Amino acid sequence: MSVTTYGLQNIKKELQHIPAAQMAELLLRLARYKKENKELLAYLMFEAHDESAFITQVKGEIGFMFSQLPAQGYFAAKALRKILRLITKYVKFTGSKIAEIELLISFCENYLQYADRKTSYKPLRVIFAKQLEKIRNNINKLHEDVRHDHLPDYEQLLSDADKKLQWLNIIDYQL
Structure with a gap:
């Protein structure tokens, strides 16, 4: 016998009828089983109200990880x-394309600073190229007003990459 898996709509309807004490008990039980559930719950409870501070904190963590590369x-x-x-x-925690763009730009900037730029190891090159594509695609999906906020950062990143990476053809990544 297997447990029936219900869709999000059914779960959402059922959650509206559950009292607060039972809801807290369900959340704690859910958080007990997976580390990512605990992390998501902690983000939603303690850090979601200040997304810019969270992004800054993640950028610092990324920078530290790059320094250990x-x-x-x-x-x-x-x-x-x-x-x-x-x-x-x-x-995934933030659910924001803007946060994704900021974090990927930070990743690429750190790549330019810390990664071996003269390497002939193709996977390193592919990783950087894929992130540039992802940033470009996400910027194109943004609303026009928000897009203009992130264009200068992306163009600066492309300019820096063009100066530091001989193997990169920035024409492929321009908007």
């Missing part, structure tokens, strides 16, 4: 993927 290409690529998994998790 190994010199060897294979291990550097593994570390970069770990940083990207962390960014993805925090972006």
Whole structure:
């Protein structure tokens, strides 16, 4: 016998009829089973009200992880993927495209500062290129007013990348 999985609409309807004490008990029970559930609940309760401070904190964490980046290409690529998994998790918490753009721009800036730019190890190059594509696509999805707030940062990133990375063709990533 398996447990029936209900859709979000059914769960949402049922949650409206649950008293506050039972709701707290359900949330604590849910948080007990998975670390990511606890982290999400902690974010929603303590940090969601000040998203800019949270983004600044995550940028600091990303910067620290980049400062610990190994010199060897294979291990550097593994570390970069770990940083990207962390960014993805925090972006899921915020649910904001703007936060994703800011964190990915920070990732790329740190890449330019810390990663071995002359490496011929292709996975390192692909990681950076994919993030530029992701930033470009997310900026294109934004409303026109918000888009103009992030264009200068992206263009500055492309300019810096063009100066520091001989293998990058920035024409492919321009908006």
